[in-house]
Amino acid sequence: MPNATLKKQDGASAGSVVLSDKLFGAKVIPGLMHQAVVNEATNSRQDTRNTKTRGEVAGGGRKPYRQKGTGRARQGTISAPHYRHGGIVFGPHPRDLSAKLPKKARRAAVASALTVKSSEGVVTVIDALTFDTISTKVAAGILAGLGITGKTLIVLGEHNPVIYKSFRNIPGIVVRVAPAFSVRDVVDAAQIVIVKSALDVLNAQFGAADSSDQEATV
Structure with missing residues (x-):
């Protein structure tokens, strides 16, 4: 099963976490990923x-x-x-101009994209992400502590306006709430940061094993 680095918000290592095979170890279908990206671009017109x-x-x-x-x-x-x-x-x-992909095709495309990023070793899981107040400076410090640079996709377990507003002014940072992110979000990202609570949402959405049953190694 694929693994990802598990870190704390301050950048300290917390070991690694085992990821679901259905999401991060799926069969990669490049043609389906391309079709999903084109479909999203078409829908944005x-x-x-x-x-x-x-x-x-x-x-x-x-x-x-x-x-x-x-x-x-x-x-x-x-x-x-x-x-x-x-x-x-x-x-x-x-x-x-809207176009639709079948539900199974959309999910397979997302799983393919996540699998590619996992194999590249650019997926990082943090145990929690909390902010006392809106602060772009604090958000930039968290990214620096995690060693995150370039285009980054941050996936939250639930909507948090404080976190969103803290990251939105940092160029190249995209904040999404699981499972509301697209294949293009994943493909465009050089780094992916997933809050551990978001894994539970993704596993429930995609019918994968409950993340609470997955072993975390320290």
Whole structure:
């Protein structure tokens, strides 16, 4: 079974913790990971393009000139597409660009990404993460004590606005609450820090063994 370094908040070593095979020792499927990242990027798009049809442009409430006797072609409205500032024919309009992956595929992609990071030895588990008050300085000190640099994904067991606000001003730091993180969050991260309580949430979500039954070695 895969292991991860277990540390305290001050950076002191607390041994190692055994991770679930379903999450950190799963079969790696690169194609599925790529599909999940593309799917998330697609869902983040907002199609705001829009053009007005002849019924939406201003004006055009009456005929521009009389039907006969002018020598010109008959016209019914100046909002017709062939007029300047008239309606647009077959122009772009907002579309629903959302795409979905099957539930099992999403979970398999997350497990694949976590397995890759675990095999690279960049997954660190800390026993707890607590803040008395919002402080970016304290948050940066914790990362320095843990030896964490670069893009980092921090996974919490529950929402904590104090922790979130303490880390949000540090470049490259992404804070997520388990299990609400994506494959792209994992793939983009150079380091992953998981609070031990988050392992319980992940194990329950993915049907893995209870982390309380996993042995921690010191």
